[in-house]
Amino acid sequence: MNLQQVAPDPRQERADDRAQDRRLVADATRELARRTRFPVAFGGLVENGVARMTAFHGTHTDALAGLSVRAERGLGGRAMVELRPRMTGDYRTARQITHDYDVYILGEGIGTLIAAPVIVDGVARGVLYGGAWGRWDIGGVAAAPAVQVADDLAKELARRDDARRRLAQANAPVVDSLSAVQREELRESYAELRAISKSIDDAAIRERLAEVERRLAALSGIAEAPRTEPIPQVRLSPREIDVLARAGLGETNAQIGALLGLREATVKAYLSAAMAKLDASTRHAAVAQARKWGLLP
Structure with missing residues (x-):
């Protein structure tokens, strides 16, 4: 993107x-x-x-x-x-x-x-x-x-x-026609796909899953919405996106760690790094900013 x-x-x-x-x-x-x-x-x-x-x-x-x-x-x-x-x-x-x-x-x-x-x-x-x-x-x-x-x-x-x-x-954002439940299902599917892709060794399959992830993210239409100013260049690592996607579903650090196979302290470190890059003071603010800039659906 x-x-x-x-x-x-x-x-x-x-x-x-x-x-x-x-x-x-x-x-x-x-x-x-x-x-x-x-x-x-x-x-x-x-x-x-x-x-x-x-x-x-x-x-x-x-x-x-x-x-x-x-x-x-x-x-x-x-x-x-x-x-x-x-x-x-x-x-x-x-x-x-x-x-x-x-x-x-x-x-x-x-x-x-x-x-x-x-x-x-x-x-x-x-x-x-x-x-x-x-x-x-x-x-x-x-x-x-x-x-x-x-x-x-x-x-x-x-x-x-x-x-x-x-x-x-x-050109209208697809997300406008989705209900709140449908938006959550889309985000859950996105987060689940990212988790699944981490457990697969086949590079070709992982690339295909990554393409599906990009298409799911694009369904939000956020990246195509009219903007009054350029989007800052923010690059999140794959793991930072993983933990943010799950944090956006309301999961705790412990739950995220269990699902992604990470220690709780490691999850916290990834969240802190993402928050710093997004200039957000809380995990919720980081998720909102990532969605605003099209980094998450």
């Missing part, structure tokens, strides 16, 4: 996920422009309750940069609330929407605009826009392909969400 291994930073993983999602939005805006023939297309996903525009295609200016759309506000905000596309052939005079974002839309010179919500599991995850300079007769000819592109994006986002959930479940 590599004690220096540190789990990936969750913040970096979230940043990577956002970057992947934004690439999908960029692809969708280009596809919307291709299918609808709108010269301008832009879009973004909801982050912290606001749809932040991150992808732009065919713009003549930087006027749309920084556009963030809130629910119910503007054409896109209304589309996200109503969960259906909204459109206008004359944005400047449109009365059915608020004009919170005129500085962005009119700044780019857009007169015709369509907004198609990206709906995942009945919730608007974002919005895609198609626009043109001047007035167009939009109708269903442009609306249908815009909605299809938004639907395709929604399906891809849903697939990614499902994949991320499955990955998170696969």
Whole structure:
């Protein structure tokens, strides 16, 4: 087991996920422009309750940069609330929407605009826009392909969400799904295997038993849990692990000695050495620290 291994930073993983999602939005805006023939297309996903525009295609200016759309506000905000596309052939005079974002839309010179919500599991995850300079007769000819592109994006986002959930479940510590009784049985089995391996002379069999021990230890999932700091380099001897594993089951020094074929004083010496390495003042604290650092299941 590599004690220096540190789990990936969750913040970096979230940043990577956002970057992947934004690439999908960029692809969708280009596809919307291709299918609808709108010269301008832009879009973004909801982050912290606001749809932040991150992808732009065919713009003549930087006027749309920084556009963030809130629910119910503007054409896109209304589309996200109503969960259906909204459109206008004359944005400047449109009365059915608020004009919170005129500085962005009119700044780019857009007169015709369509907004198609990206709906995942009945919730608007974002919005895609198609626009043109001047007035167009939009109708269903442009609306249908815009909605299809938004639907395709929604399906891809849903697939990614499902994949991320499955990955998170696969990486979740197994110990979380074990009952207290099952955890104790796992630890007893681990300790018993270590005791058995000491009585076997065949090196090949002992190595196979050691592999089973490592797999049992890995079932706890502790070594894979997110860490805020690197694990100290602590190396316990095989005998120190043996006595700690049995101490973790609540056995006395005398019982441990009888099971491992050691004198009680020798057991005490191994425990003291392990406690010193783990910077623990008691045997119970040493066991807890060893489990925290993935040295015991």
